[in-house]
Amino acid sequence: MQAYNLSRDHKPDLEAEKERILKAGGFIHAGRVNSSLNLARAIGDVEFKQNKFLPVEKQIVTANPDINIVELCDDDDFLVLACDGIWYASNVTFHSQYLRRLFHDVLILLIKEKEHA
Numbered sequence: 001m002q003a004y005n006l007s008r009d010h011k012p013d014l015e016a017e018k019e020r021i022l023k024a025g026g027f028i029h030a031g032r033v034n035s036s037l038n039l040a041r042a043i044g045d046v047e048f049k050q051n052k053f054l055p056v057e058k059q060i061v062t063a064n065p066d067i068n069i070v071e072l073c074d075d076d077d078f079l080v081l082a083c084d085g086i087w088y089a090s091n092v093t094f095h096s097q098y099l100r101r102l103f104h105d106v107l108i109l110l111i112k113e114k115e116h117a
Contacts, residue, residue, distance in 0.1 A: 013031055021033055023058070041065070042061050048060040077100070
């Protein structure tokens with residue numbers, strides 16, 4: 001089994017994120033935007049998106065996504081989409097192993113249930 005990260009975290013200390021944050025009038029302290037957020041992109045957090053003179057993609061925090069196109073194949077079993085808090089607490093390998101075990105256990109239960117029906 002192989003697990004892959006299909007994206008990267010948009011942390012404030014990444015050069016492109018840092019440049020946008022600073023140009024928009026924000027600052028980074030202890031790895032956090034304006035000493036608050038530990039991420040540089042978010043759907044909410046509107047208090048960081050108030051500059052009427054900047055387009056949405058140039059605000060201190062933006063919701064603009066990076067879009068990656070990935071070809072899936074028959075060997076790919078599943079895709080995990082999760083918020084930064086999930087990935088902060090563990091890694092892609094842990095989650096893929098956990099989900100594989102969970103799917104296996106559910107499949108066994110379904111087979112047993114069908115046998116007893």
